[in-house]
Amino acid sequence: IALELACTLGEWWYSSKNYEKVIETMYECAQEHLVDGNNIGAANDMHLIGCAQRELKNYEEAIICFQEARATFKSEKEVLHVARCDQKIASCYNELGDGEKALEAARKAIDVFETGHDHRRETFALYEYGRAEILLGKLEDGLATLDNVLQITADEDNKDFEFIIEIESKMAVVMRRLGRIAEADEIDRRLASVRESLG
Numbered sequence: 001i002a003l004e005l006a007c008t009l010g011e012w013w014y015s016s017k018n019y020e021k022v023i024e025t026m027y028e029c030a031q032e033h034l035v036d037g038n039n040i041g042a043a044n045d046m047h048l049i050g051c052a053q054r055e056l057k058n059y060e061e062a063i064i065c066f067q068e069a070r071a072t073f074k075s076e077k078e079v080l081h082v083a084r085c086d087q088k089i090a091s092c093y094n095e096l097g098d099g100e101k102a103l104e105a106a107r108k109a110i111d112v113f114e115t116g117h118d119h120r121r122e123t124f125a126l127y128e129y130g131r132a133e134i135l136l137g138k139l140e141d142g143l144a145t146l147d148n149v150l151q152i153t154a155d156e157d158n159k160d161f162e163f164i165i166e167i168e169s170k171m172a173v174v175m176r177r178l179g180r181i182a183e184a185d186e187i188d189r190r191l192a193s194v195r196e197s198l199g
Helices: 002-015 019-036 039-055 059-075 080-096 099-115 119-135 139-155 160-178 179-197
Strands: none
Touching: 002 019, 002 039, 039 059, 039 080, 059 080, 080 099, 080 119, 080 160, 099 119, 119 139, 119 160, 139 160, 160 179
């Protein structure tokens, strides 16, 4: 019961954006889970630690956590969880400016989510793939990928406006690099209204 409470506390710290506490709490949970022989529990703990490290912009540490969680999920044949780790690894490599590794990790995640018909997660993996293409200088390809992600996200009933803003902002930056200034200006103008509405 104490372990369950600690894990719940770790998740609560995460939702409260107290990421240092997440790392501290979940590291202890991971040790306890390993002692109990609960590998999946330990892998979930490491995944959450990785997410907290990523929020703190400690991308290299986050990658180590996600890779550790991934290895455990893989040994337990938890395929979707392996892909969740790959998507997060891709996100960290994008932040570190390593487009090649980001592309490779995102591709693996997309393949699994597509095969498992997990379209919500596939969208996030596709977003990382598009970011990696842009990092590698494949601007037209990256723009097309982001546009695809935008269409999927905008078609959902519960629209994630923060994610939509993130996608369109990146698209506007790429459009400027491609010399499509008027289109980029129009996106920025629209997004200003949306941001104002979001407060």
